Amino acid sequence: MSEVEISPADPSGKEQQAAGLGILLQIMMLVLSFVLGHLLRRRKFYYLPEASASLLIGLIVGALANISNTENNIRAWFNFHEEFFFLFLLPPIIFQSGFSLAPKPFFSNFGAIITFAILGTFIASIVTGVLVYLGGVIFLMYRLPFVECLMFGALISATDPVTVLSIFQELGTDTNLYALVFGESVLNDAIAISLYRTMSSVKSHAPSNQNFLLVILRFLETFVGSLSSGVAVGFTSALLFKYAGLDIDNLQNLECCLFVLFPYFSYMLAEGVGLSGIVSILFTGIVMKHYSFSNLSENSQRFASAFFHLISSLAETFVFIYMGFDIAMEQHSWSHIGFIFFSILFIVVARAANVFSCAYLVNLVRPANRQIPLKHQKALWYSGLRGAMAFALALQSVHDLPEGHGQTIFTATTAIVVLTVLLIGGSTGTMLEALDVVGDGHDGPLGESFEGNNANGYIAPLYDEGTSSGNKLKMRLKEFKNSTASFTALDRNYLTPFFTTQNEDEEEQALL
């Protein structure tokens, strides 16, 4: 290629050339990340997981580009656009989370996951917000208005599943712990973004006629709405693929095209009507895997799994590179070191408040043999690293909040993201080994299964009458549990036969 000469180009060609160079650089970083990640994994070097490596590559290349005289129009291709993140990078990642979710451990821990994700994120957001506000009041750190503190609390409570989970998978940890961490970090993104938006809309409207209950109500409305729209889209797709008769050989392409459009449809439908796209696409993923997937032809099944896996790993890796690059390029206001320091302290406290109080609640209702052990709680507490979601929301807060405030939040978030990804990401392996939760493997005995034989775990009321505190609360929580159990019966007897073609063998297959 040495004989290739650069011919003088016209202005529009010039712009396209810059775009080409920008994208070329991005592809090269992607390839580098993949290869590096692969090598590190093969050498079992867990101190630098793939996500951290990608972040570092982005940071280094960004710093180099910052020092050198890179042209501005090439640089323009590297700015982290929240819109691009939310519309194109996030959907495949979240969908894949739902799609690849093993329903058995997930649903058997569903109550706990929901508790950690909804209640826990709520607690963490409020605790962080209040602490940051109080810190401002007593002049410990930069002072922000209360609503903005809550916005910061919400955005910084979004934990990132990518890095920790890849290490969990690599090391093979306890299935229940894996399900907890996975479920919590996925759902919690959705909660955090809903909370952030709710707070943001509280802020932009007249603050007088708002009360706390109304905020919670609106939040729940969004959540339930998004969830049901996602489930509805998933069921629609199941029916479509059941009856359209596309599972014959030469229509594979059409079948796949339609199948990959559905998740995106679900996301955009929810966003379009003002709901939360990520809650919606997550549940579309779960429903599509459980019902629609088995209506596909075998070739398309294999293709769809590989496709979503591919797209989401590209998006995931790209997000970390992109974030690293942008962190190196953006203007930061390092004047508020105190703010950064104390907010790191506060999120550690807030996450402890989240995990340990929710675990206490969950253990109240669980039978003695299914208590969440303290070491699992500690692992869960430790796994709270902050990633792209927090970063994207912080970037958005720069636009949403007055001059200076948004910048402070953004810089603090950036620092927290880099620190947690590199430190927690790098030490998860050690932590898991120290807590002795490594190597139970996925084939260990599960507490109970998703199917009918789980009566001893879910419904049997005899095991857990020894404990005494909070009997009324316990009753309530039990009722909730029973409803979960009856859902599995509903699924087996009505949903699966109605929405899928091959009733018998498919059911077992989907649950593997």
Next chain:
Amino acid sequence: MSEVEISPADPSGKEQQAAGLGILLQIMMLVLSFVLGHLLRRRKFYYLPEASASLLIGLIVGALANISNTENNIRAWFNFHEEFFFLFLLPPIIFQSGFSLAPKPFFSNFGAIITFAILGTFIASIVTGVLVYLGGVIFLMYRLPFVECLMFGALISATDPVTVLSIFQELGTDTNLYALVFGESVLNDAIAISLYRTMSSVKSHAPSNQNFLLVILRFLETFVGSLSSGVAVGFTSALLFKYAGLDIDNLQNLECCLFVLFPYFSYMLAEGVGLSGIVSILFTGIVMKHYSFSNLSENSQRFASAFFHLISSLAETFVFIYMGFDIAMEQHSWSHIGFIFFSILFIVVARAANVFSCAYLVNLVRPANRQIPLKHQKALWYSGLRGAMAFALALQSVHDLPEGHGQTIFTATTAIVVLTVLLIGGSTGTMLEALDVVGDGHDGPLGESFEGNNANGYIAPLYDEGTSSGNKLKMRLKEFKNSTASFTALDRNYLTPFFTTQNEDEEEQALL
């Protein structure tokens, strides 16, 4: 979903909501196109091929959006951005053209294809440009400067492969004719864009020190540079997949990630150094299919084929919808009806000049049993419908050219695109039947094969000594043919063993 309420959103949420609605609409149109196209194909209704259907859907929805009071920020999601087209929609389409190309008929007709694509497109551009210029001089139509006429000639000479080829495939036409139409329309896009850019850079520079030879030289430089960079990237990927040892089971995702990044890398590399991305990615596609592909594991092979097919059909369908929508939304200057009318006339003449003169040249050197029959020439002439490439270049010319000129070219191109896609696209089936080139099927006897046993077709000089005219020219062209033949030997003896793993069985497989 009826209970879902639209909660009041903050400004940034509002923008995202608009984006969501815009994309939602696009997805719905995509699904509609796929389903409609499928139904039309199943009912063997060839008067409205999928591309025409997509264009119509785009036109109709665009017209509706134009009448109704659609918000501007939703509309913004539908403007045809040339950058988006060139950087994201075009690469997969062109790559898939190269990747899905059957090497046997393509390479056995390589000389003819190259003649039609390079020389023919040159002729067509010049003829159109000169006619349009003369038309302006004698006040037949709107008068444009000569360079701008040539730019128009170049952009309008880009023929679109999508619609015609899908019908060819459906009806099963003569393999050689298929290869000719396919090869010409794919390569000709690359030539047309290079010509357009060359003319555009001629225009933007001082016109005094430019001469015709220099322009041709620069064009050839770009073409050869792009071709060799594409081939080099392809060979690099072949070596990588041969030696990296990624074809074991649990690395399938890594293997596929890298494989799908290479084409894009090739495109951006070429664009980044100021060459033609589409020439580059086309040859990367050919090389990757021929060499790298066979180094993949079997699962990844199956996945990669399906993946590129999927992505390119999504991009193709989307291009037509997007184009239709934009045509309905853009401002057009219909004041120059004369320009439109005469330019349609001129491109018909120019295409005739292209096809029949090139076919004459090709027939000069071909043996009697391999002459391109007149009915194939007519079919080739008829298949010259204009699509997205012409449209995108015309849209770019609105920025490149002075006020009024670009607009005129754009409107004329739009009219030509709509007319040819709907009319030619709709009547290709009838045309093929009228010319009696239907139904020979792909399993008919090929002129010669890509492998060694083609001596009678390529090299044997005895068959074609009866004709008399242009002996010197004939000799030259023969030499070129011989070099093509020696390339197939080079491929068999050196390239394939060097770049692929399984020498024997793979070679046959790749050639099927």
